[in-house]
Amino acid sequence: EIVMTQSPATLSVSPGERATLSCRASQSVSGNLAWYQQKPGQAPRLLIYGASTRATVTPARFSGSGSGTEFTLTISSLQSEDFAVYSCQQYNNWPRTFGQGTKVEIK
Amino acid sequence: EVQLLESGGGLVQPGGSLRLSCAASGFTFSSDAMSWVRQAPGKGLEWVSVISGSGGSEHHADSVKGRFTISRDNSKNTLYLQMNSLRAEDTAVYYCAKDVTEYVGASEIWGQGTMVTVSS
Numbered sequence: 001e002i003v004m005t006q007s008p009a010t011l012s013v014s015p016g017e018r019a020t021l022s023c024r025a026s027q028s029v030s031g032n033l034a035w036y037q038q039k040p041g042q043a044p045r046l047l048i049y050g051a052s053t054r055a056t057v058t059p060a061r062f063s064g065s066g067s068g069t070e071f072t073l074t075i076s077s078l079q080s081e082d083f084a085v086y087s088c089q090q091y092n093n094w095p096r097t098f099g100q101g102t103k104v105e106i107k
Numbered sequence: 108e109v110q111l112l113e114s115g116g117g118l119v120q121p122g123g124s125l126r127l128s129c130a131a132s133g134f135t136f137s138s139d140a141m142s143w144v145r146q147a148p149g150k151g152l153e154w155v156s157v158i159s160g161s162g163g164s165e166h167h168a169d170s171v172k173g174r175f176t177i178s179r180d181n182s183k184n185t186l187y188l189q190m191n192s193l194r195a196e197d198t199a200v201y202y203c204a205k206d207v208t209e210y211v212g213a214s215e216i217w218g219q220g221t222m223v224t225v226s227s
Binding site: 046056087097 | 153157167211212
């Protein structure tokens, strides 16, 4: 099973600042990596798939990069609605696996 | 509007069974793979199972292999998860989700979730 490790566990950021979240895979997942956003009491929402392709309703301030084992989600200028938990998921190998999540909180 | 609506959750005793359903609307259900993902209280997301659009291929997490069965009825636009031999650690919100395409295994559409509690 591929283990997905996210860092940091918690990121404290001020509104308007840039946030950079990391996701590392225990072995290569090529570009088969997705990022999700989840707010309390809500279902996850797909932000990025294919490591860098924004989902249909994902704002342009969200960008994804990386391949192989190292991936990054960048939020260029944090808005109030962006404070949430972000999870990465690989879908290159069975079983699909998620990272443990990074909580982005208001500084 | 694309929509997924789960049902069937509830309280069940350890060792018991439960069947979850997920009613889909607003897209061609038979075209895309569908997954179940769960989230234990206060924990992260855990992928559970996936089934291809035709229903001919499925995969499960090791934690549920041999106990859970995923299936679909494309004539009813409905996805199912039959859960047997339930354990306390199966307690979670269960989400159904639609893959982006048959070949892109990211989950682009999610239901609101249904809570399963395994307790005596």
